[in-house]
Amino acid sequence: MSTRKPDPRTADIMLRHWREAVPNDRIAHLIKDSSRGLQRALQTRLAKHNVSFGHWVFLRVLWVRDGITQRELSEEAGLMEPTTFSALTSMEKLGYLERRKLPHSRKNVYVFLTPAGRQLKKKLVPLAEDVNEVAVRGIDPADVATTRRTLLVMIENIARDESEHADPARAARMQRMLDATDNEVAEDTDSKKSTDAFRV
């Protein structure tokens, strides 16, 4: 069975099907599938250069700014500290970065790219651009823009919901994640005229 068989039932039964079979998580489902697809597409490309997807996330941040603490790095990347910790440990082993303590604090650990880590940028960035180009191929840029806007509002909605109902730590995290994303979008808007070729 490679495909769900076309359903010969009437519209009425279909309605019941869609009520009962949880139609309402379809968009969540679609988002999840596209996320997995995009991730895998990048992953296979990165793998050829011996970089895992997990490392990519942190390299992206560090290429922009290194010499920051693990905590800051976690927030920029939108991931929890233990995740960051283990990724950094393995990246350090691979020689992409160094963790250093600076004299003014014995607590904080600052993360610096090595030349090797910095050079990955030239090789890796085009891979991400390629994935992106493939993904949006043939789609009206206006639709992509709408999608981006919609997703952003969805993230906001969920963040707000969490902050109302649940665990404040998680909500704060979501909010920070959102702030970072907002900034991306804001900068994107500012640089619109001159960077249309890079907008996706």
Added chain:
Amino acid sequence: MSTRKPDPRTADIMLRHWREAVPNDRIAHLIKDSSRGLQRALQTRLAKHNVSFGHWVFLRVLWVRDGITQRELSEEAGLMEPTTFSALTSMEKLGYLERRKLPHSRKNVYVFLTPAGRQLKKKLVPLAEDVNEVAVRGIDPADVATTRRTLLVMIENIARDESEHADPARAARMQRMLDATDNEVAEDTDSKKSTDAFRV
């Protein structure tokens, strides 16, 4: 640092920033974040009923049709067999389902819901509906529809790319995943008039 600081640099420098800081995976990033948010929102709700997110995925399929093999179940759920296997093992322990061998085959294992597993549906489906309702709150339904369409094309694009470049097994998997999603959308369209309240 809870937020990336507003960048005081000129538009020209910003342009370089957006070239170099990999602007092109922003939409991927947005998709990933919304996926994580949605998943967590559902997860916290499911947790109150002692159901994990991983179980939800399979329950959804089984509520529609049980008595299928693990292999079929994997394909319907869009997950690999080992993932299915371990999820089923723990769900069986929890008493939500049974794995039975039928007389006509000593190879295949058929999965049946127990009454307990079947009854979860009434409790759990509203949780997913709630998450969804929260997520799309305040968003123009037309934008949501555009987003759905766009994501679907993106999945198609990525699937096609994989089938051209890479590993045929993975591409076939993507294609099946896509077929299933297409059917969902097709059924959705068919039942449009009568189910607008349920469309998301």
Added chain:
DNA sequence: AGCGCTTGATTAGCTCTCTAAGCATTTAGC
């Protein structure tokens, strides 16, 4: 009947992510 390909279930082991809980250091309040 028997040899080999195919298919389904399983095992092993990896990655990425999380929560919870620990320890060490720094900061704040009395």
Added chain:
DNA sequence: GCTAAATGCTTAGAGAGCTAATCAAGCGCT
């Protein structure tokens, strides 16, 4: 100035997903 709280790093352990490899059963061909 010293204890208490907050902050940052780390460890431990779990869940969800994957690939690769193994094993067993069924099927196909001669």
